[in-house]
Every structure is written in structure tokens, then in C-alpha cells.
Amino acid sequence: MDAVRVNGIRKSFVTLERMGLIRRRRAIITALSDLSFRIRWGEAYGLLGPNGAGKSTAVKILSTLLLPDAGSAEVNGFDVVRQAKEVRKSIGLVLYPDKGFYARLSGFENLVYFGRLYGLSKKDAEHRALELLKRLDLIDAANRSFEEYSLGIRVRLSIARALIHDPPIIYLDEPTIGLDPLSSRSVRNLLIELKRSGKAILLTSHNLWEVEEICDLIGIINKGRIIMEGKPSDIKSKLGLKYVVEVDIDTPSGSKLIRIETKEPVAELRRLLSTGDKVLGVTVKEPTLEEAFMAAVKDERAG
Amino acid sequence: MSALDRLGAVIEGEFKIISREPGGLALLVILPYFVAGGTAIIASFLASINRYRFMEQFIGFEVVMLSIIMIQTGARFLREERNGGRLEYLLASPTNALLILLGTSIVMASSMVAAFLVSLIPVAYGVYGVPGLIRSITSLLLLFIGLMPLYGLGILLSGVVLRFRESDSLMGLITSAASLLSGATYPIEALPKWLELLIRVLPMHMLDKALYGEVMGYLTPSRAIYLAVAAMIYLSLGVYSYGRLQRSLLRKGI
Numbered sequence: 001m002d003a004v005r006v007n008g009i010r011k012s013f014v015t016l017e018r019m020g021l022i023r024r025r026r027a028i029i030t031a032l033s034d035l036s037f038r039i040r041w042g043e044a045y046g047l048l049g050p051n052g053a054g055k056s057t058a059v060k061i062l063s064t065l066l067l068p069d070a071g072s073a074e075v076n077g078f079d080v081v082r083q084a085k086e087v088r089k090s091i092g093l094v095l096y097p098d099k100g101f102y103a104r105l106s107g108f109e110n111l112v113y114f115g116r117l118y119g120l121s122k123k124d125a126e127h128r129a130l131e132l133l134k135r136l137d138l139i140d141a142a143n144r145s146f147e148e149y150s151l152g153i154r155v156r157l158s159i160a161r162a163l164i165h166d167p168p169i170i171y172l173d174e175p176t177i178g179l180d181p182l183s184s185r186s187v188r189n190l191l192i193e194l195k196r197s198g199k200a201i202l203l204t205s206h207n208l209w210e211v212e213e214i215c216d217l218i219g220i221i222n223k224g225r226i227i228m229e230g231k232p233s234d235i236k237s238k239l240g241l242k243y244v245v246e247v248d249i250d251t252p253s254g255s256k257l258i259r260i261e262t263k264e265p266v267a268e269l270r271r272l273l274s275t276g277d278k279v280l281g282v283t284v285k286e287p288t289l290e291e292a293f294m295a296a297v298k299d300e301r302a303g
Numbered sequence: 304m305s306a307l308d309r310l311g312a313v314i315e316g317e318f319k320i321i322s323r324e325p326g327g328l329a330l331l332v333i334l335p336y337f338v339a340g341g342t343a344i345i346a347s348f349l350a351s352i353n354r355y356r357f358m359e360q361f362i363g364f365e366v367v368m369l370s371i372i373m374i375q376t377g378a379r380f381l382r383e384e385r386n387g388g389r390l391e392y393l394l395a396s397p398t399n400a401l402l403i404l405l406g407t408s409i410v411m412a413s414s415m416v417a418a419f420l421v422s423l424i425p426v427a428y429g430v431y432g433v434p435g436l437i438r439s440i441t442s443l444l445l446l447f448i449g450l451m452p453l454y455g456l457g458i459l460l461s462g463v464v465l466r467f468r469e470s471d472s473l474m475g476l477i478t479s480a481a482s483l484l485s486g487a488t489y490p491i492e493a494l495p496k497w498l499e500l501l502i503r504v505l506p507m508h509m510l511d512k513a514l515y516g517e518v519m520g521y522l523t524p525s526r527a528i529y530l531a532v533a534a535m536i537y538l539s540l541g542v543y544s545y546g547r548l549q550r551s552l553l554r555k556g557i
Contacts (some may be wrong), residue, residue, distance in 0.1 A: 013556065060556070063395045067553045088397040099388030104323040105316065116312035117396040117403075161392070 001077050003169050003200030004039040004062065009071035011057055011224075031057040032224040035071070039217075041168075044191065044201040046215035048208065048293055054224040055204045056095075059171050062202070063093055076169055089118070092162030094172040097155040103147035107138060107157050110146055111164055118165035125164070132160040137186065151178045159187060163194075170194065171202045176210060188214055208289040218289070220296045228296045232289050239295045241287035245269055250278040309398045313406025321414055331368065331418035338364045342488075358430045359515055363487040365422065366511040369415050369446075371481050373453035375474060376411045377404060377541070378461035390557055394549075401545060404458065412450040416443050427518055435518060442517040449510035449530045455537030456506070462548040487511035506533045 011032040016024040032054045039045040047055050060066040062073055064084040073080045076090035101110045108129055115125030133139045136156040141149060149157065155178065162170055172191070176184045184207075191214050195201055205211050211218060212232045220228040220235070228235055243265040247258045262268040265284050273279060321328070339361040343352050384390040393403055420443055427439035464473050484501065486508035491499050502508050513526040 057556075060391075063391075065391055065395055065553065066556055085397050088395055091395070093392065093395050095391050096388040100392045101387075101389070102316070102320055103387075104320045109316070109319065113312060113316045114392065114396065117309060117393070117398040119309070119397060121308065122312070 002038045002074075003041050003043070003076060004037075004045075004202065005074045006035055006037050006058070006062070007072050009035040009058070009061060009068045009073055011054075011061065011066065011069050030224055032061075032068075034225050035221070037219050037226055037229065039169075039200045039202060041200055042195060042198045043217060044195045044203055044215045046211035046218040047202060047204045047221055048211060048218060048289075049204075049221035050297055053221045055221060056173060057224075058221070059095070059173050059202065059204065062087075063091060063095075063171060064088055089165070090167055090169050092165070092167040092170040094158050094162045094170075094175050096173075097158045097175055097177060098151050099154075101146045101154070101157065101161075104145060106143045106145055107149065107153070107160075108133065108142040110157070111160055114161050115164040120165060128164055128166070129160075132163055136160050136190070152180060152183045155179055156183065156187070159190070168198075169200045169202070173204050174206065175203070176205065176207060184210070208293055212289045220293060222297055232292075235296070236287050236289070236292045239292050241291055241295060243287060244283075244285040245272070246281075246283040246285070247272045247279060248281040250280050255280055306399070306402055310402055310406050310409075313398075313403050314410055317407050317410035321410060328414060328418050331372075331415065332422045334368060335361055335364045335422055338368075354430045358426060358518070360488060361426055362423075362515045362518065363485075363511055365419055366487040366507055366514065367482055367485045369419065369450065370453050370485055370487075370507045370510070371478050372415060373408075373411065373450045374457040374460065374477060374481050376408055376454060377457035377545075378464040378474065378477075380404065380407050381461050382464065385557060394552075394557070400549060401542060404545065408451075408454045412447055412454070415450065416447050419443070419446055423518070431518065431520075434520065438518050438520055442514050445513050445517055445522070445527060445530065446510070448527075448534055449506060449513065451534035452506040452530070452537035453510075455534070455539070455541035458541030459537070459544045462544055462551070481507070485511070506530065506537065509533065 009032050010030075013029045013031060015027050015029055017027045019025050035054065035058055037045065037047075047058065049055050057066065061068050062075055062080060064080050064087050067081060075087045078086040078090065080087050101107075102113070105113065108126075111129035111132065112122070112125045115128055116122060120128060130139075130142075133142045136159060138153060138156055138160065141153050146154070146157070155175065159172070159175060162172070175191075176187050179187065188210060191201060191203070195214070195216075201214070203211060203215060216231065218230065218232055218235060219226045228238065230238065242261040242263055245260045245262060245265050245268050247269070249256055249258065258272060260268055260272070269282065269284065273282075339357060342360055342364075343357050346352050346356075381390065384393060394400055420439070423439045423442075424436060427435035431438070460477060464477075484505055484507065486502035486505075487510075491502050491508060494502070509526060509529050513522060513530055516522040516526060
């Protein structure tokens with residue numbers, strides 16, 4: 001059984017477009033068209049896409065916050081429409097990392113409150129809240145009001161809330177937005193640790209290097225459907241992105257840098273090294289996921 | 304964990320939040336004195352005002368004020384949760400949203416009952432002595448029951464408020480309508496028949512009459528029964544309306 005299985009989900013919204021001062025026209029916006037993907041246990045799946053591609057709609061449908069028009073989705077073996085309550089028990093959610101808490105309650109009180117809504121007893125919720133506050137390095141801020149928290153603390157508290165009932169599946173929508181490098185790293189390490197413990201993770205982020213570091217599988221979504229899916233390295237090779245090979249060689253007139261863009265870095269490097277010149281240094285730059293993402297979305301738009 | 308435990312969690316959380324914002328409760332205690340006192344002073348230029356008339360006005364304004372707050376509670380809660388980014392988290396939890404709404408309404412109603420008691424005790428004692436003091440305490444149960452249909456009415460209206468972009472303006476309109484249709488500070492018999500009937504169907508007028516009757520020592524059982532029946536009807540309508548609202552939110556997005 002997969003942790004998450006999405007089969008041909010479709011979702012459209014009816015909106016009203018202004019046609020002047022008073023007149024309005026009905027317009028239908030297709031948010032998802034035939035979206036399908038699956039996440040296995042112990043796997044982190046990165047959902048990437050430009051703004052308005054349908055990432056948040058997908059996360060909301062999988063969280064039972066939105067009903068699909070067609071298609072089906074199962075989370076932890078439960079149908080998102082017919083078994084919504086079981087789905088809710090199975091997931092931890094980070095939607096707006098800096099919002100969604102009661103300003104007048106402390107971080108600890110907020111965590112205990114949400115823990116109890118997830119069915120924990122008061123004692124268990126308090127115990128778990130303290131454990132998570134320690135784990136996310138929030139214990140010093142535990143008893144201060146949420147309204148006094150910095151963005152970094154709010155984001156980490158949001159992640160703590162997603163973990164309060166120890167769910168097997170976690171959805172994170174832009175979880176490290178606004179975090180400083182140190183906090184981002186600690187969140188990334190936590191997510192990798194959770195993945196290793198067998199939890200399934202669905203992550204959307206604009207930090208593509210972060211997605212590359214955490215996710216085992218990536219789906220690039222555009223206009224409501226997955227246009228490319230695979231491991232980060234597979235996606236790069238599918239798109240035929242070029243590596244940059246730089247070799248610094250010693251010549252009688254001084255050092256000379258040879259820079260070659262190639263799809264076959266190993267063969268190219270072998271060829272350069274076989275010339276017999278004295279090599280001072282070698283650098284191979286892998287294409288980034290950002291380049292892959294740009295290429296995939298551009299191809300889709302051109303197509 | 305049972306639904307009762309979850310309800311307890313909501314009530315505890317709400318009480319903590321309210322206790323950290325005491326300004327509103329203090330206003331609830333003080334304001335009726337200013338409004339009823341001010342009205343009495345103005346009216347004294349035109350007619351003879353005695354302490355019983357002041358008492359009637361005092362309870363009338365209390366009912367108007369508490370009715371407005373109670374009607375707004377459901378819609379305000381949903382709107383604040385949505386604007387604060389909490390509504391998604393609440394709806395994504397396995398706890399039924401109606402249970403959360405019930406918990407918040409219990410806290411709001413209890414806070415208002417407490418404020419009403421603090422506010423009423425000096426007036427009731429001043430006008431009716433010790434019996435008035437005792438009856439003002441027994442009237443609290445009546446007030447609590449009487450606030451429930453208003454909460455149901457509020458949930459009924461919350462669907463409209465959430466769909467309307469200018470929700471603040473709409474809330475203002477509802478507030479004004481609730482004040483006018485309370486029938487708590489003027490004789491409704493002077494109104495056209497259809498309007499009088501509408502006011503009698505709404506729970507505010509009957510709550511006012513029941514509270515005043517109880518404090519005076521003349522509560523008729525029919526008024527208490529009316530409030531209990533109205534609580535059941537309006538709460539049922541509210542629950543039905545909220546079910547439709549939630550389905551609509553799930554279809555259209557929050």
C-alpha cells in the first residue's frame with residue numbers, strides 16, 4: 001500500500017471576472033486536470049510548479065479541505081472524500097507556516113490545544129508538546145505569546161503542530177519560507193530524519209536545492225497536471241541538461257582554463273585529461289534542479 | 304479521547320483567550336448603566352421615570368447588547384479563524400467543526416452571563432432588595448437558555464457573512480437590524496402587525512420579557528418554555544445551515 005495515491009484528480013473553480021464598473025462574467029478556472037502521483041512510505045515527494053500551477057489545490061484536496069470534481073485519492077489507505085476523518089488523523093499539515101495560531105496563547109498552549117483536537121489527552125498533549133518544543137529548539141520561547149514570536153519561531157512551531165499527533169504522513173507547503181540558513185538547515189535535517197523513520201512527506205517549495213536535498217522523487221506540475229516526474233538526477237538527464245566541465249591546465253604561457261558544456265561529462269573529462277597537459281584543477285558543475293524546472297515548464301508552455 | 308474531552312479542550316482554550324482580553328467583558332458590565340442611565344435622564348424631561356422603569360430599560364439594553372454579541376459570535380469566529388489562517392487547521396483536524404463552534408459559544412454565553420450577573424446585582428438589589436438579588440441569580444439559567452437561539456440565528460447568518468466580501472459592512476447591518484428587531488427597549492404593540500409578529504418570532508423580545516419577569520418575580524412558565532423551544536429550533540436551523548456552509552466551503556475552497 002502506498003502512503004498517498006492520487007488518480008486523475010480534477011478540480012475547477014467558478015469565478016467572476018469584472019467587465020466594467022458593474023458587469024461581471026462567470027469564468028471557470030481549471031486548477032487541476034488529471035493529476036496523478038503516488039508517494040511511498042519513507043519517501044519524500046517534492047511537488048514543484050510555478051505559481052498557480054495547482055500545488056496548493058492538490059495539498060488541500062489531500063488534506064480533505066477541498067472536494068475534487070473527479071478522480072480519487074487515498075491517503076494511508078483512506079479515501080479523501082468518503083473517509084475524511086481517518087485521513088485527517090493520518091496527516092500533519094503545514095499550510096501557512098507563519099499563521100494559523102492563537103495570538104494570545106503561548107506556543108506551548110497552542111500545541112496542546114491542537115494536540116487535543118487530534119484526540120490526545122491533556123497529559124499526552126502536554127508531554128508531546130514539550131518533546132517537540134525541545135526537538136525544534138523552541139523551549140525557551142514555549143511560554144511566550146504567539147504574537148511575540150519571530151517568523152523563524154512561528155515556522156518551527158507550525159512544523160511542531162504538524163507533528164503533534166505523530167502522523168504517518170506530513171504535508172508541507174513552503175515550510176522554510178522566511179527562515180534564516182541555520183533554521184532552514186535544522187528543518188531540512190528534521191524532515192530527512194522523519195523520512196528515515198518511515199514517514200511519507202509531501203513537500204512544495206520554491207527552494208529547489210532544498211527539494212533536491214530532501215526529496216527522493218519530484219513531480220513538476222504545470223496547468224494542473226504532472227508534466228515530468230522522477231528522481232532529481234533522472235529529471236535532469238531526461239531534459240538533456242548540460243554539465244559544465246572546467247579544466248585548469250598548465251601551459252608554457254601560464255595557466256589556461258578550458259570550459260566545456262556537455263551532456264557526457266565523464267567522456268569529455270577523459271578526453272581532456274588524455275591530452276597529456278599538466279592539469280592544475282578540475283571542476284564539474286552539475287545542472288541544478290532550478291535549470292531542470294525552468295526547462296520543463298518552458299517546454300510545456302512552448303508545447 | 305471522547306467528544307466531551309475535545310469540547311473541554313475548546314472551552315479551556317477559549318476561556319484562556321477571553322481572560323487575556325478582559326476589556327470587552329468590562330465594557331459589557333459598564334455599558335448598560337451608561338445607556339439605560341442616559342436614556343432615563345433624557346426621558347425624565349418628558350415623563351416620570353421611576354426605578355422600575357429604569358430596571359426595565361436596563362434589562363432591555365442588556366438583552367440588546369448580549370443579543371448582538373451572540374448573533375455575531377458564530378460568524379465572527381469563522382471569519383476570524385479564516386483571516387487568521389486557523390480555519391483550515393481546524394477543519395483539517397478530526398474534531399467536528401460544530402463541536403468547536405459549540406465550545407466557543409458556551410464560553411461566550413458563560414462570559415456574558417457572568418458579565419450580566421455582575422452588572423445586574425447592584426440594580427436588582429437596589430430596586431427589589433434581597434428577593435431581587437436572589438431572582439437575578441436564578442435568571443442566569445434563563446439567560447443562558449435564551450442566548451442559545453441567538454447563537455443558532457448567528458450560525459444561520461454566518462454562511463451569508465462568509466460569502467459576502469464586505470463582511471464588516473454586513474455585520475454592521477445585522478447589528479443594526481438586531482437592535483431594531485429586539486423589541487426590548489420599546490413597546491412592540493405600537494408597531495405594524497407584521498413587524499410585531501416578526502419580533503415575536505425572533506428570540507430577543509421573549510428573552511427580555513422572561514428576564515424582566517423573573518427579576519420582578521412574575522415569570523410565566525410559557526416564556527421559559529418558549530425560550531427552550533426557540534433554542535432547539537434555532538440551533539437546529541444553525542446546525543443545518545452550518546452543514547451546508549461547510550459543504551460549500553469544501554466545494555469552492557476556504
